[in-house]
Structure formats: structure tokens, C-alpha cells
Amino acid sequence: MTCSVLVGGAWGDEGKGKCITYLCDNDKPNIIARAGVGPNAGHSVEFNGEKYGLRLVPSGFMHTDAKLLIGAGVLVDTDVFFNELDYLGKYKLKGRTHVDYRCSILTEDHKKRDKGSEHLFKKIGSTGSGCGPANSDRVLRTAKMAKDIPELEDYVSDVALETNEAIDNGEDVFIEGSQGFALSLYYGTYPYVTSKDTTASTFAADVGVGPTKVDEVINVFKAYITRVGEGPFATEISQEEAEKLDIEEYGTVTGRRRRVGLFDMDLAKESCMINGATQIALTCVDRLYPNCAKTQDYSDLSADTKSFISDIETATGVPVTIISTGPDLKDTIDLRSELL
Template sequence: GPNAGHSVEFNGEKYGLRLTPSGFVHTDAKMLIGAGVLVDPEVFMHEMEYLNKYDVKERTFVDYRCAIIEKQHKERDQASDHLFKKIGSTGTGCGPANSDRVMRVAKLAGEIPEMEGHTTNVPLEINEALDEDQDVFIEGSQGFGLSLYYGTYPFVTSKDTTASTAAADVGVGPTRIDEVIAVFKSYITRVGEGPFPTEISQEDAEEMGIEEYGTVTGRRRRVGLFDMGMAKESCMINGATQIALTCVDRLYPQCERTQNYSDLSSEIKKFIDEIEGETGVPVTIISTGPDLEDTIDLRDELL
């Protein structure tokens, strides 16, 4: 839902998004939001206008069975001392809306006028695309460590965040998945409360140049070093077949915007080797900067 923000930088322009899939920059791609995703109509409509230069309104649709976040859900979220103050909820109404979905009282996208003309049958569209050998990319949001089942409970989000659930949320069966890419940042961040074994002080984060702020809340993120134990568990539970390693340039500024693996320092290569050795999963994509072009793609060499 709109509780997890993601930043996309393309051709030097930066976009902060909450619902629209990051593939919007590909103007021939169709963006579909599956039934397992909560939709706030205000956020959805704002992003359709915000990204109008990419004509997203004509190619972005939500499943008619998506549960709707209403004003009262946001009010309940922000008024809850447990959710908003203890857990550190983003206050976007996702927990209460998911609660109403479980109680079978949530409104669905196909039932409200605000979403008229913006809904479709997402599983049917995706599976027909697969039948025609088209490429389908399923994007999940929020980290594995925030999974309702496998994360740092109770300091987690209101749903499971694993690859299996992402596939189920858009109506794709497990036999149709070819690759599972686990996306690891070179260091860890989290917004809100909860255990954080590798956390470092904000002063150390500033000194390392890796301080961050949340896309949705604007709150300063807590920062920690790479957690190999969590990486191994994430690869195991998600069934990862590839790893995309991002923000390498933030940890190792000397490699900023590098596009060739051979140009990386021995220190970075050692870090990558350690991740591959511990997880048993190849690192196939390395991000060395914020723009889409700042990427080292090793998939042709390793797959």
C-alpha cells in the first residue's frame, strides 16, 4: 500500500512514489496493482497527475478487488498510541484497512466512483501476458525484515512482504515464476521502532555519508551495517535466485556511477564475494548511483 515509498531517478529527474510501480519510466509498460495491495484513491490520483509526462493514467490500473483506504483508516492509524507511537506506523491507514479487509467490511476498488475507469482484472491480464511470452516483472515493496510473519514482530508492517506473497497478491501462481531477485541495500535502514542489531549512531552515519530520510514520512531513517544473517534468511525464505545490490556508491564513494565490474575496487569485490559465499546466491545487478544508468548488469555472464 501507500505506506512504503520508493524513489526513482531517471535521466537526472527524481520521483518519490507510494503506489505506482517503478517501471513507469518504460513508456511501453503496463502498470498493474494487484488485489493484495491497499489503494488510497487520493494517493493514486495524485500520482497519475504527478507522472502525467509519462502518460501513466492510460496504462496504470488496479485490480477491482483491491481494498480501499478511507479517511477513517488514516484517522484510526494516527490516533492509535500502539501503532503510531509504539510501533512507529507511517500513519497512512494501512493497518486499520487491512484489519477491515480481514473482517470483510473494507470497500473494494470496483465499488467506489473514484476508481471508475481505473480498475481491471489483474490476474487475468498478467497470466494472458505470460501465455503470450511477454515479460512480467512483479515488484514488492517494504523490506523482508518488516514481514508480518518473518520480520521483527511486533515492529513490522501489516502484511507479509516475501516474494511468494507478492506473486499471490497479483494472482500469479508459483509455477509461473522464473527468477526471484532479492534487493539488498549495501547498508540497512528502517523507519520506526524495533530491534536493529547492526544499527550505528546517526553521527557515524553522517560521517559515512549514509544518512537518509523516509519518502513517505520525511522522518530520519535509522541506519545500520549490512546484516549477513538477515541476508541469508531472506534468500532462504524468498527462494532468491539473484541478488541486486544497491547503494554501493554510498558505502564506497570511489565507485560512484561505475558501469563496469572490472572498474570496482578489490574492497567492493570482496564485499560482493562475501555476500555470494554466505547466501549461495549470485549478485547479478550492482547499483552504483541513483540513476537507472548507474548499473552494472552481470546477468548475461552469470545466468
């Protein structure tokens, strides 16, 4: 039985939603816990032919036997939370989805301050969801907590206690992080970053899990890199060049067009080092190598694809164990058994 943390390797948008969906549907963990900043990050999920965009509820929701928990380190927008419960109604989230009573609550004032900030909204490129001001209020000890909100009364719990008891009882726990390593307040391209740390260590702390209880850290990279908002981007290419590669993407939360760049080996190496990655999941391989689309067996990958994967493993010292070759769950090559 394991406790795994999934983390984005770059500036978000790495395909974490697809990886989380695959791993939770395949491995069926007992608890799926959401870590990260809050509703300023979206995960795109495709399951049984339907597409979902989520900002708070864990992306492994389709595993209906799992508890879905939101850790104390995550900012909660009650409107987003209840909208997603209704939106995913057929998956019977009510009764198994809980928010840690210590979560800070996002308010309309936080959103107003975010969007009204020349620095945050216009220079940094904030999503305007209020997360920066809300985290500022938490630091100032003026933020409201989930336990103080009557409408959340039936949805609050002690997520840290539930998660640790599950681990101690030999159950599987899956912690899904949001955003990406290069958006970390400490290790990212400051000041063009999000409002807290976004590494695996902090994701574990977000749900109350100590470092000795984490077994696996899965670092997710896209076969190319994208970024929404301002900030340095060493391997960026023009949108015209991206279009020639048939790459055009838009942010799940903001709808803004993503900047596109080539895979950055130096960034990948640093990301794996600081996150303590034990495995790499590589997504959108089919976008960079169309001849590999929907491939489900590693031996069927083209020689140049295998060479690219080998280069990543050599640079980072971390094995690539999950390879996504399409949006469908079945379009996944799973090499984890080779680690055993």
C-alpha cells in the same frame, strides 16, 4: 520470456526504486505490476535528471509501452492514486494504469484510526497512512473494494487475468514488491512490522500469479542497512558514526530520519532463503565505497568492494547480478548475462 519478482531484502529503503527503474527501462517488460501493502511505502525514482517519489503507481512508469497494474493485495488510497496519475502526466499513464477490482480501499477513517492508535502510531512507528486498520477491515470482511468506487470505474480491471494471460502468451511480467522482508508480519521483527507478509511468495499472490509461473526472484540489498521506526536492529550504528560515513537518509513517505547499520549477513542469508532468491541486486555501493562511485564495469571495482560482494554471495549462496554505483541509471553494473 520471464516473470520476475523484486523484493526488498531488509527493512525497506534498499534502493528498489532505482533497481526497478533500471530493469524496466532496460528489459522493457509488457506488464509492470505493483504488489505489497499499499501507500505506506514509497519508492524513490530518478529518471532523466528528474526525481519522483511514488506510493502506488509502479516505479517502471517511464517504460511507456508497458501496462501498469496494481494487484488485488494492494491497498488503494484514491487520493494518492489520482495525484500520481496527474504528477506523472507526461508519461501518459491514463489508459494503461489499472487497479484490480478486488483491491481494498483506504479511507480517512482508516488514517484517523492509525494515527490515533497509541500502539500503532507511537509504539510500533506506523506511517499513519491507514494501512493497518484497512487490512484489519479486509480480514473482518468490512472493507470497500475498488469495484464499488465510482471514481475508479475507468481504472479497474482483472489484474490476475491480465497478468496470467500475458505470461501464457510468452510476454514479460515484472512484479515490484514494496517494504522489505524484515517488515513481514510473519518473518519480520514482530510486532515492529507492517500489516501483512512482504515476501516474494505473497508479492506474486498479490497480483494473482502462482509460484510455478515465477522465473526469477531478485532480492535487493543496500550495501549498508537502514530502518525507519521502532524495533530491533542488530547491526545499528549511531547517527554520529553514520555521519562519519557520510550516510544521512530520510524516509520517502514519512520524512523521518532513517536509522543506519552495517550490512547484516545473517539477515541476508535468511532473507534469500525465505524469498527463494535467484539473484541479488546490491545498491548504494558508492556510499560505502566512494572510490567506486559511477563505476560501470565490474573489473574497475576496488578489491575491497569485490571482496564484500564475494562475501555476500558466499553467505547467501545467491549471485549478485546487479550492482548500483550511483543514482543515475547508467551507474549500474549488470552481470545477468553471466548466468546464461
